[in-house]
Amino acid sequence: MGTNLGKFLFKNNVAILFLLLSVGAFAAANVSLPFLFEELFTRFSRNTFMVLSLLIPVVAGLGLNFAIVIGAIAAQIAIFLTVLWGGAGFVGVLMAVGMAVPMAILFGFLVGKLFNSMKGTEMIGGMVAGFFSDGLYQFLFLFVLGGIIPIANDQLMISTGIGVLNAIVLENSIHHGLDNVAMIHILDFAFFASLALSAIMLIVRGVKKQPLNLKQPAKVVLPLAVLYALGFIPAVGRFLSADRLMLFYAVMIALAIVVLYSLYHIIRRKESEKPTRFILYIVGAAVVFGLTYIPELERSLMVVRLPVLTYIVIISLCLGIKWFMNTKLGQNMRTVGQDRAVAASSGINVNRIRIIAMIMSTSLASIGQIISLQNIGTMATYGSHQQVALFSIAALLVGGASVQRATVKQALLGVFLFHTLFILSANAGQSLLGNAQIGEYFRVFVAYAVIAVALAMHAWVRKSNKQVITQIDPRVAATAASAESK
Amino acid sequence: MERALGALKQGAKDFGLPRIIILAFFFILLLAAALVGMDIPWLISDVLLRWGMWGILVLAMVPSIRSGIGPNFGVAIGIAGGLLGALVSIELRYFGFLGTLDPDGITFGLVSISLAVLLALAFSSLLGILYGLLLNRVKGNEMIVSTYVGFSFVALFNILWLLLPFRSSTSIWPIAGQGLRTTINLVDDFGRVLNNLFRVEIGNFIIPTSLLLTVLLFCFVIWVFNKSRYGMVMTAAGSNPEYAKARGINVNRARIVGTTISTALAGVGIVMFSQGLGFLQLYNAPMWMGFSSVAAVLIGGATVKRAAIFNVLLGTLLFQGILTVALPVANELVPEGNLSEILRLIISNGIILYALSKARGGSK
Numbered sequence: 001m002g003t004n005l006g007k008f009l010f011k012n013n014v015a016i017l018f019l020l021l022s023v024g025a026f027a028a029a030n031v032s033l034p035f036l037f038e039e040l041f042t043r044f045s046r047n048t049f050m051v052l053s054l055l056i057p058v059v060a061g062l063g064l065n066f067a068i069v070i071g072a073i074a075a076q077i078a079i080f081l082t083v084l085w086g087g088a089g090f091v092g093v094l095m096a097v098g099m100a101v102p103m104a105i106l107f108g109f110l111v112g113k114l115f116n117s118m119k120g121t122e123m124i125g126g127m128v129a130g131f132f133s134d135g136l137y138q139f140l141f142l143f144v145l146g147g148i149i150p151i152a153n154d155q156l157m158i159s160t161g162i163g164v165l166n167a168i169v170l171e172n173s174i175h176h177g178l179d180n181v182a183m184i185h186i187l188d189f190a191f192f193a194s195l196a197l198s199a200i201m202l203i204v205r206g207v208k209k210q211p212l213n214l215k216q217p218a219k220v221v222l223p224l225a226v227l228y229a230l231g232f233i234p235a236v237g238r239f240l241s242a243d244r245l246m247l248f249y250a251v252m253i254a255l256a257i258v259v260l261y262s263l264y265h266i267i268r269r270k271e272s273e274k275p276t277r278f279i280l281y282i283v284g285a286a287v288v289f290g291l292t293y294i295p296e297l298e299r300s301l302m303v304v305r306l307p308v309l310t311y312i313v314i315i316s317l318c319l320g321i322k323w324f325m326n327t328k329l330g331q332n333m334r335t336v337g338q339d340r341a342v343a344a345s346s347g348i349n350v351n352r353i354r355i356i357a358m359i360m361s362t363s364l365a366s367i368g369q370i371i372s373l374q375n376i377g378t379m380a381t382y383g384s385h386q387q388v389a390l391f392s393i394a395a396l397l398v399g400g401a402s403v404q405r406a407t408v409k410q411a412l413l414g415v416f417l418f419h420t421l422f423i424l425s426a427n428a429g430q431s432l433l434g435n436a437q438i439g440e441y442f443r444v445f446v447a448y449a450v451i452a453v454a455l456a457m458h459a460w461v462r463k464s465n466k467q468v469i470t471q472i473d474p475r476v477a478a479t480a481a482s483a484e485s486k
Numbered sequence: 487m488e489r490a491l492g493a494l495k496q497g498a499k500d501f502g503l504p505r506i507i508i509l510a511f512f513f514i515l516l517l518a519a520a521l522v523g524m525d526i527p528w529l530i531s532d533v534l535l536r537w538g539m540w541g542i543l544v545l546a547m548v549p550s551i552r553s554g555i556g557p558n559f560g561v562a563i564g565i566a567g568g569l570l571g572a573l574v575s576i577e578l579r580y581f582g583f584l585g586t587l588d589p590d591g592i593t594f595g596l597v598s599i600s601l602a603v604l605l606a607l608a609f610s611s612l613l614g615i616l617y618g619l620l621l622n623r624v625k626g627n628e629m630i631v632s633t634y635v636g637f638s639f640v641a642l643f644n645i646l647w648l649l650l651p652f653r654s655s656t657s658i659w660p661i662a663g664q665g666l667r668t669t670i671n672l673v674d675d676f677g678r679v680l681n682n683l684f685r686v687e688i689g690n691f692i693i694p695t696s697l698l699l700t701v702l703l704f705c706f707v708i709w710v711f712n713k714s715r716y717g718m719v720m721t722a723a724g725s726n727p728e729y730a731k732a733r734g735i736n737v738n739r740a741r742i743v744g745t746t747i748s749t750a751l752a753g754v755g756i757v758m759f760s761q762g763l764g765f766l767q768l769y770n771a772p773m774w775m776g777f778s779s780v781a782a783v784l785i786g787g788a789t790v791k792r793a794a795i796f797n798v799l800l801g802t803l804l805f806q807g808i809l810t811v812a813l814p815v816a817n818e819l820v821p822e823g824n825l826s827e828i829l830r831l832i833i834s835n836g837i838i839l840y841a842l843s844k845a846r847g848g849s850k
Contacts, residue, residue, distance in 0.1 A: 118842045118843050121629060121630075121845070123630040124842065125839065125842050128835045128838045128839050129835070131835040134831060135830075135835060138831070139832070142824075143820060143825070162820065435648060438645055438649070441644040441645045441648070442645060444641045444644070448634055449638040452631065455634055456624050458627070459631060460624060
């Protein structure tokens with residue numbers, strides 16, 4: 001047990017350090033817990049998607065993708081066009097995503113090509129490519145738009161007609177386009193979509209004369225149908241017609257799900273399995289439930305209102321990434337990330353896999369930037385994209401990720417810890433050193449230093465590993481062996 | 487005839503496509519400047535001044551590349567040391583270290599800048615040794631690590647500039663009584679001393695003689711060092727570490743020496759830069775100087791593994807030349823926006839990308 005604890009502490013040393021720093025900053029900063037919660041969850045909904053877009057290149061061995069800036073640039077071009085063409089609300093967001101993703105695919109392809117010609121120096125290359133693209137982007141927005149392509153819109157353009165304004169207000173456009181979709185609409189959509197999909201699946205199976213296997217679609221449709229039916233009860237309907245969910249209810253729902261899930265497993269378990277884990281879950285849920293009776297915490301949970309659809313999108317991406325890692329393509333990516341030579345010898349097209357990883361990351365980053373900007377409501381035309389890579393990468397690393405290993409869990413934890421420190425540092429600087437500016441500089445220093453230390457540690461470890469026999473993941477070895485036996 | 491043509495082709499190939507493009511671009515800009523009626527002699531004087539200001543900062547790339555750590559993206563570390571040296575020299579002058587020297591005389595200026603350079607050398611050499619020790623532990627990843635270590639240093643020094651106990655009224659905010667100013671006027675210290683000493687003026691055409699001579703002097707010193715016994719050893723360690731090790735060369739030590747010289751040069755470089763400008767720029771100003779210095783030496787024909795003094799002189803002239811000429815020309819053509827800044831972003835990062843993709847082109 002003792003060594004287990006030691007291992008746990010060592011494995012999570014970065015996260016624990018930041019947890020302590022955050023607690024210290026909170027103690028010093030003299031701000032209320034509800035304030036911190038409100039800020040934190042707003043930032044969480046803005047930035048998490050972007051941080052998650054970093055995971056795939058790490059798995060594919062490309063390291064931390066400093067080139068997500070390019071995805072953000074694609075998003076900002078798309079948002080400009082959306083505002084220009086009058087896209088608004090949820091449809092506006094869909095328009096922006098629809099335009100940003102194809103651009104991001106093209107850019108990701110180009111960056112992937114570039115990275116294939118600079119293997120081993122992708123990170124510095126990615127960063128420089130980001131700055132390079134920023135130059136091209138600024139040229140496009142300051143000179144080409146209005147200068148070469150005439151654009152008649154005084155809401156967007158500088159008064160001379162050449163160049164785009166510094167800040168684009170999204171108020172009557174896509175501001176909260178994603179955040180403001182009511183729960184009842186999401187539920188309606190989910191119910192009818194699941195119904196339609198199940199029907200199509202059953203028809204296909206019927207035509208192909210396969211067993212219909214009704215149980216499988218029923219598992220999805222029935223719970224949704226129950227929820228859909230509940231929506232017709234006036235009280236529930238009123239609750240669902242909102243677009244925000246109080247964090248307090250979100251916690252309660254999450255606890256209920258944990259308890260139900262654990263109970264289900266305890267009842268359905270095989271004789272041989274011990275229910276210890278699930279009992280612990282239930283106990284944990286009970287403890288959390290008890291904690292919500294602390295007045296300060298209760299008030300904080302009541303203050304925060306989560307934009308439901310935005311959080312659904314983020315959670316879907318988390319699940320989607322986990323699912324993707326177990327697909328054939330995901331496994332190949334992992335193999336390429338572990339060892340390019342082994343991957344190549346087992347018949348994987350290494351360059352192609354790396355390009356796919358860059359395309360996915362860039363596209364996700366572009367969606368992440370749209371999510372962020374629709375929440376903020378103003379686009380700083382020449383600034384919104386610039387710090388994206390720095391802060392996302394720092395957040396991921398704070399969660400305990402490294403250049404070669406990064407998980408969804410680390411990304412989520414990292415966003416929470418990094419942004420807690422970010423919110424508090426100005427106040428902490430003010431009360432500790434009498435100068436808020438020092439706090440501001442301190443958080444920038446933390447962002448850079450976290451990356452510097454993580455990169456240095458990575459290079460350090462890699463160097464000392466070179467002397468030892470290279471260890472290969474058993475899965476990779478298995479793939480290689482199966483390829484040889486062919 | 488055919489052989490001559492072949493030699494010409496080879497020469498062009500050695501000179502490199504990017505350099506030909508950039509050279510052509512430079513001349514097109516000059517032509518454009520002449521066409522829109524700019525004062526060409528004045529423009530060229532400005533190019534010369536910028537050449538002198540950046541020369542030593544770009545020279546700092548040579549020892550780092552030759553010793554095998556690649557272009558030194560972390561010159562911000564040396565710059566921090568150099569700024570510290572300059573600030574201490576101001577402080578010493580404020581507390582009467584220069585005694586009874588006539589503040590308007592040449593001697594005062596020369597003593598003042600020599601003092602700043604020596605202090606800069608001391609501080610940045612010290613930082614350079616530590617930095618070299620770090621870089622020996624991250625072999626193969628020096629570029630990205632040094633970039634972020636450099637950024638971290640800029641951020642760390644932002645905090646220090648607010649906290650360090652400087653007293654001189656030249657340096658600190660007058661009302662707060664604490665914290666260094668964002669820009670510090672060097673008019674009472676070594677501002678523009680070398681620009682003006684032995685200055686040659688022909689109408690609007692000005693040559694900052696002493697500044698250029700100082701840059702050339704430092705170039706010469708580094709050239710001599712490169713030709714010296716230890717310089718050869720260092721180059722051998724940088725170009726082929728395995729072979730050098732087999733020959734009994736202490737590769738790690740050579741890398742530390744290279745890094746330290748590079749960092750020390752960066753410290754001197756920022757003092758020269760500031761004297762040329764007439765101001766000391768603190769806080770985030772040094773953030774991007776690393777990228778500009780790397781880009782300049784690469785434009786001059788260096789690669790991430792090979793660099794010579796000639797690359798520094800040519801590259802600085804071309805890069806700073808383009809930026810200097812582009813600014814007024816761009817303002818003449820399109821008054822809105824900062825085209826020169828955009829050009830800097832595109833050219834400097836474009837050339838770095840080009841160099842990186844050539845360095846290990848298509849390795850498995």
